[in-house]
Amino acid sequence: MDKASTVIIGGGILGCSIAYHLAKRGVEDVLLLERLDLATAASSQAAGLMFQISSKPAVDILSRRTFSVLSELENITGEALDFKAVGTLRIGESLDSKANLEQLYERAIREGIAAKQVDAAWRSQHLPWLRVQDDALTTVHFSEEGYIDPYRLTHAYARSARSFGAQIKLGANVSGIKATNGVVVGVETDQGDIACEKVVVAAGSWSNFLTLSLGCALPMIPTRSHFWIAAPEDHFSDEQPMTVHADAGAYTRPEVGGVLLGVQEQHSRTFDYKDLPNDITSFAVTEEGSEWDALIEAEQRVSGFFPKLEGARFESYMAGLSAYTPDGHFLLGETQAVNGAFVAAGCCGSGVMASGGIGDALAELIIDSKSSYDLSAFDLNRFGQVDPSSEEFQLLCAQARAKKAK
């Protein structure tokens, strides 16, 4: 029987980051198992937005590690990751959104994050297509934020992990985790068993397939995230900042001369994890012909700030699955039921930006049984017993996605 010290299940951005952070700390015999290829699911579909500050302070601490890991990976691999530091313009128009944005701005200043309140002249210079309804609105520019290609970042973690000795095996499907007397002893795969002392479930939307047999139902539901890409126009440019418009429930970022637009739906589409095929690339997250429905539903609120929406030439559509929890926070930690079984899942549309911190925190937890990051917001058991297939629970997670504040 093959052996490893730690087996990581899943070759998405989280599995690869955990492998890198463990191997970098000197853990020997780290083995990552991926049944398809690296970054074939959510990690190749993300818009790649990376924020230093958001409505979730516990997530921000993890995200800030990702900003610092980029140069580390570039040095190790010798390849640029091409992080586009265009900054973010956050827009608050309603009283609530303005108050939230002012609080975010004050927190940014306290925490040393680059942030500046900007006026109408700044907005029309940097975002000529943007219209704001209210002259008294609040707009804050966070100049060091930006976006990255999540596929390249996943591969950079993987290459760096390998350079510190981690093994990555592709085409290996894990069918179960083996435990004896409440302690992990190995994993079962389609290519035979592998003995190990620690296992990390980083299997994205499929994670419940692996943890349920350990008596651990993860409180998360595969939920649709999607965006549209409009073709280049004179008023767009790749230097323009990303925008987050809280009242419209929408965001934009440049995309090769055009613009990428993401919107939140009133009723997010969810799936029972049991219905997911192994290979998501052939799965209809959105039924053919209905890829414009959510954009049409959002037209009124989006065209309020993006008046050129109607004439925009939308040429691409991307839909994928992100696992959402009812409170929009991740699921990170060791299972109560089985010692040595760890989870990094439930990434609620933020797994790219938090990947560095999640990898770092999980490596600390696995090696030292504690982490320097405060992971209490991400406790696996914070919702008590749940049935991740029940309709009621799916509705709770869909609402978390619909209300997601960035």
Ligand SMILES: Cc1cc2nc3c(=O)[nH]c(=O)nc-3n(C[C@H](O)[C@H](O)[C@H](O)COP(=O)(O)OP(=O)(O)OC[C@H]3O[C@@H](n4cnc5c(N)ncnc54)[C@H](O)[C@@H]3O)c2cc1C
């Ligand atoms: C449209 C869209 C836009 C997004 N935009 C952003 C964004 O702007 N910023 C951001 O931070 N995040 C964003 N996200 C979220 C982000 O993509 C995810 O949080 C992140 O990719 C999750 O990574 P992961 O490694 O947990 O999962 P995944 O990338 O889904 O990887 C899980 C892997 O596990 C493998 N696996 C599963 N079961 C097994 C098994 N039994 N054996 C072996 N392998 C297995 C799968 O094949 C898969 O490769 C977006 C997501 C979507 C869908």
